[in-house]
Amino acid sequence: LPYGSAGVERQPEGVVRAPEESVTEAQTLLDAGRPFHAHEVFEDAWKSGPDDERGLWRGLAQLAVGLTHAARGNTTGGARLLRRGAGAVEEWGTESGRVRPHDLRLTELVGWARELADSVERDGGPVDAVASSPRLRGPAG
Structure with missing residues (x-):
């Protein structure tokens, strides 16, 4: 936000949610x-979730904070x-052998992130955070 702008209330931190709740809340955000x-929701899941899913939630958090930086003009x-998140x-x-945990569109998210990264580098920023947001789950394609 520009200096002097009214702030936005922070997301509560340290909230333990079921994976489906995390994905739903992050998508809403x-x-x-x-x-x-949304990054903070994913970070909560990364810190409170099962050890074998930490890499997934950390990667999702990186995607969301990458979009944050792109929307703020930090190309x-x-x-x-x-x-990095992709x-x-x-x-x-690849390592887990699970292609769609929690109905997440992993392949599509990876493609979205790499395309947005290319676009940001090529065209500069900032990007529109709403228009550039990914669909986290649902049918592939």
Whole structure:
């Protein structure tokens, strides 16, 4: 936010949610143009979830904070975090053998993140956080 602007209330931290609740809440926040808040939901899942899913939730948090940076005009940081998150999500899916945990569209999310990173580097920023937000789950394609 520009200096002197009214702030936005922070997302509560340390909330333990079921995975489906985390995904639903994060999608609602992404749809509202609040990717940093979605990042905090994913971070809660990363810190409180099962050890074998930490890489997934960490990667999703990186995607959301990458979108945050891109929306704020930080093209270098945004692209870097989008690519890092895409790699983590892709690696997690490959290592775990699970393609769609919690009905997440992992393949599509990886593609979305890499395309947005390319676009941000090519065209600059900032990007519109609402228009650029991904669909986290649902039918593939």
